[in-house]
Amino acid sequence: MTSPSSRFFDELAKVMTNAAGAAQGARREVDNLVKAQIERVLADIQIVQREEFDVVRDMASMARTENEALRARIAELETRLEAIESKPAPAAKKKAAAKSSTAKK
Incomplete structure (x- = not known):
């Protein structure tokens, strides 16, 4: 038989x-309530x-990279266009222009 003090301590x-x-259950419940309230605020x-911030930051970084690539492409195309425009017109175009001006007369 167990002693009454032993039984008391077992029950305690x-x-x-x-x-x-x-x-612990009450603590979890309070934590959940506080978290929900903070998220609501x-x-x-x-x-x-x-x-969401990380996604938008990554999108902005990709857009910045794409803009830099497009800026370089535009600069290259402008350089090529300037080179084409600075060349003298070919003789075939001059003859065609002369024929059309004589036809108008």
Whole structure:
């Protein structure tokens, strides 16, 4: 047979274990409520979440890279256009222009 003091301590241990479990459950519940409230407040003041910010930052970086490539391509095309425009007109074009001006007379 167990002694009454031993039985008392066994019951006390069970109560403490149950109380600790209940306290942990209450803590989780409070954490969830606080987190939900913070998310609601942040949504109301329209602060973006980190994931959304990272996506937009990556999109901006890709757009910046694409803009730099397009800027280089435009500069190359402008250089080629200037080179073409600075060359003298070929003789065939001059003859065609002369024929059309004589036909108008």
